[in-house]
Amino acid sequence: MTELAHEAVAEHEHPEHESTGVDSRKLGMWVFLSSEFLFFGALISNYLLYSNRAGFQGVYPSEIYDIPFTSVSSFVLLMSSLTMVLAHNALSRNDQSGTRTWLFATAALGAVFLGGQVFEFTEFIVEFDMKLTTNPAASAFYLLTGFHGTHVALGVIMLLSLWGISRRQGGISEKHGMNLELVGLYWHFVDIIWIVIFTVVYLLSVPPA
């Protein structure tokens, strides 16, 4: 093996930290998540701007929210953060079986949340005839919650990928341990965004003036 190859292997096994003292992959994920505040902030602001503005035709989202149903969905997503952190904790103790179990539980809870969102959208469209183009309030609602749902779906795919890797390789290696941590950070972020959406969009909903 050449000297360069030796260096590459050494770097792979002992990743260098940047001058910040933080693994650059983790730093990158935190910076990405930080930038997501601007993305979701724009969508939430857009919703607040149109959600109770009078004069639009058709049903407003705030008139048809099913708070008990959304509360259960919110609880499910909140608990998925618990199972995610338990997966991370199990891996830190090298409990591979526990890691797989909690990863799958997190993905399953995420899927339940997504199922709830599909049900909610279907109900709004079929029963209340509130489509994406019904009025700006409806558009803003579907855009915001739809993009959040897309984030959840991506998270579920990443969780199932990690779970599949763990099953195929008999566990998650040190290399993939950081991947689990990064996916975990992403997942928790999706949860905290929903904490804001649940309060601002659903619980603080104001009917049109």
Next chain:
Amino acid sequence: MSSEEHIHHPSPAQYWKIAVVLAVLTAIEVGMFYVNKTYDLGFLNAALLLILAALKFVIVVGFYMHLRFEKSTLSRFFTAGFILAASLYGIVLTALGVVAIRGG
């Protein structure tokens, strides 16, 4: 596991306790929604719900995302993004009168 791992992270039992706290806060939020429907608490309702949401937000970020156990560099990046977004959209929504309408 990553070399960033610290030994002072909460135990699984503590993670469960944190989840119970989060669940209770959510239950209070939902309860507040129905109390407000009956008694119309106005600004107080909005303030309390936002405080409860902020509490849940901080708990998840601090304990589940381990930010309180990480280097301050990460906190600074994360907090900067949040403050930037909150300030920017806060100003926009205030300028457009949305915040005033909801607060009242």
